[in-house]
Amino acid sequence: MAASIGQEQMVEISFENIKKGKSLIAKQNFEEGDVLFEERPLVSSQFLWNEFYKYKACEYCLRSLETAENQSRRLTENEALTLPYPECDETNPSQYTACPQCQVTYCCQDCQNRGWEEYHQTLCMGSSREDENHPLNKLQDMWRNLHFPPETCSIMLIAKMVAQVKQSKNKSDMLEKFSRFVKTTVNEEEALVHKMMGDKFQEPLEMLRQQMTEILFDDSVQHWFTPEGFQSLFALVGRNGQGIGSSSISTWVKKCEKLDLSEEKKEELDEFIDRLYEELEKVSGAFLDCEGSGLYLLQSTCNHSCQPNAEITFPYNNNIMSVVAKEGIPSGQEICIGYLSECDLSRSRHSRQKILKENYLFICECPKCLSEADDPDLTSEEDEEDMEEDQ
Ligand SMILES: [Zn+2]
Ligand SMILES: [Zn+2]
Ligand SMILES: [Zn+2]
Incomplete structure (x- = not known):
């Protein structure tokens, strides 16, 4: 298990960025898929x-x-x-x-x-x-x-x-x-x-x-x-x-994917799993996991980016978090995660900033937001709906 939760030496909390307060910095080079650190919640x-x-x-x-x-x-x-x-x-x-x-x-x-x-x-x-x-x-x-x-x-x-x-x-x-x-x-x-x-x-x-x-x-x-x-x-x-989610079903699925099976058996299994998820969603909607939340000291120092270089995973079917590099991260670079869901991250700058402001109380100045600073304030249907809600 992830007992060695003392991997803090691979990353370091910095207080140098006055505007952001804290930030988390890589202390070595990481490749895509590398675990940056693992952490139990307080x-x-x-x-x-x-x-x-x-x-x-x-x-x-x-x-x-x-x-x-x-x-x-x-x-x-x-x-x-x-x-x-x-x-x-x-x-x-x-x-x-x-x-x-x-x-x-x-x-x-x-x-x-x-x-x-x-x-x-x-x-x-x-x-x-x-x-x-x-x-x-x-x-x-x-x-x-x-x-x-x-x-x-x-x-x-x-x-x-x-x-x-x-x-x-x-x-x-x-x-x-x-x-x-x-x-x-x-x-x-x-x-x-x-x-x-x-x-x-x-x-x-x-x-x-x-x-x-x-x-x-x-x-x-x-x-x-x-x-x-x-x-x-x-x-x-x-x-x-x-947020923390755990599920015996998804752990079972992940292990199934690693099975050494013939093409035919593999196809059969994939079909079974697809049908299972269809059925699960039909009856239980989005509520499939054991869900909860926790406070993580190290992860809480990771700032947000709309194009994050790291992501949060829960690989052990419990509350132990593993933060994984989404791309190569050179030593000295800031580690950022997305506070928004994948779906919200793909929305326009205007929508992202609105959600971040409401939920996390800051105006995002990540490279993606800065590069889109000249975009018009409305770009998609979702955004127009948001505007209607506001009125
Ligand atoms: Zn008791
Ligand atoms: Zn941003
Ligand atoms: Zn337990």
């Missing part, structure tokens, strides 16, 4: 509706726990479905463990131990996990009613941050880590929280703050529990949170 959490709809993930690392076949059956609503080449399924149910108090599940003993040491001692609901009146269940219920799919965050990510400081042997060290993420001004904070929770966010935000205070208040993090501090915490997560 904290991560599955989305609450995703969990509610029975996407089963390890509580600690977000590994998808259903077998590829069971996941396919659930998402196609076809109990009779069987997958060929079961040896390509990487799930290992015999390793799964559960918290003895609350029965929440983990992919292995190591994840259970880490979760317990980092935050679960504080957040374990014991025998009350199914009790809807438990304050933590009430908090989650409140959040689900404020934040419908497609989800971008979970209140449990914030609860875990608080619990993590609370349980930490070195609280100031842990707080210092969280303070390294990109900060925003009060005006920007409001824009971010607005984006996460809709127009009338002040009242629900206050409700969440009170509920959270009742459950988790701790002197070491009292500054997170004031109205201003609580809003900043949301903005931190809104600005820096990275």
